[in-house]
Amino acid sequence: MADDPKTLVSTDWLASHLKDPDLRILDASWYLPDAERDARAEYDEAHIPGARFFDLEEISDARSALPHMAPPVEKFMSRMRRMGVGDGHQVVVYDGAGLFSAARVWWLFRLMGQENVAVLDGGLPKWLAEGRATEDMPPIVKDRHMTVRFQNQLVRDVTQVSAASKLGAPQIVDARAPARFRGDAPEPREGLRAGHIPGSRNVPFSALLNEDGTMKSPEETRRIFESAGVDLAKPVITSCGSGVTAAVLSLALERMGKHDHSLYDGSWAEWGMFPTVPVATGDA
Incomplete structure (x- = not known):
């Protein structure tokens, strides 16, 4: 793999x-409740x-009822300074x-206009192995100022995604497991309908990874997107359960040299809750 400090x-x-003085390493571990893992405790250990x-x-x-939505610029700046x-x-x-x-934290930094960030x-696991x-x-830690330039084009809301679903462009790509995409498996969050955004394609984020958790080559990831019916000539909106694994798709697209991608921050946690937006089931 060719190292790229921007991806x-x-x-x-x-x-x-x-030992580089300008290097900052972030442990961004986060787990779904069913993993029964305490990310902070593991970091402390x-x-x-x-x-x-x-x-x-x-x-x-904190103002949103949806899980871990992108923070306001001021909050991100203050937390990074700290x-x-x-x-x-x-x-x-x-x-x-x-x-x-x-990958979600990589996307957040990109959203805030920071480009010198890599996953x-x-x-x-690989480091320990x-x-x-x-x-x-x-x-x-010493305080450090960060200049933020919010990149509005990297994030999409339910209205924009609904329009894309109707028009067929941008192309919506869902990172959830196939059974959840089809609506065959229940959603881990209560109160959500099962299925997917009409017109979306399914590229499970795990399909982009090797057995050791590393990402497949840009050539391989391109083939996976294309075989899932994704038209890479169109801009892409990535989506998932709550905006976390969608960023794995965004990272893969960026590595492929495809820069016209955005992330649906509310993802299925929002779409599956809205009674007024349509839901499709079965394969795309």
Whole structure:
């Protein structure tokens, strides 16, 4: 894999840059309740040296009833200042699942106009499997200002997604498992209808990953999108259960050199709750 500090870097790359003064490492581990894992407790026990903990639930829009929606600009800036992450830093984000929630934090940084941010390919599991060092002490943090330029084109709301569903463009791509996409499996969140956004295509985020949690090559991911019926000539809106794994698709698209993608932040947590928007079942 070619390392790209704006999308995806290897454990070898991170190990060789660990002492860089302008490097900031973020542990963005987050799990669904059924995983029965405590991300913060795991961070406190062992993390990559120098890593700060990025709390996906706390660094979100507290005014929204929807889960972990993108935070207001001011809140993101204040939290990053407190974490000592700011202008001139190269950020590397990882998670404890391999490649799961880290992509969401990568997307959040991009949404805030930060481009020098990458996901650690294979995450903490690969780092540990290679016998690399961890520590249990939090880093010493100094305030750092971050200049934020919100990138409105990277996020979509229910009205914009509804229009795309009707018009067939942009192309909507759903990262959930096939059974949830078809409506055969119940949603993990209560009160949601089962199925998918009419006209959307299904590319389960796990299909883009190798067995060790690393991301497949841009050539392979392109073939997977195309075989799912995604027209890559059109702009793409990524979606999932609550806007987390949709970002894995966004990361894959960015690595493929496809930059006209956005993420439906409310995702199925919002669409499945709205009685006035249509739901499709079965295959796309």
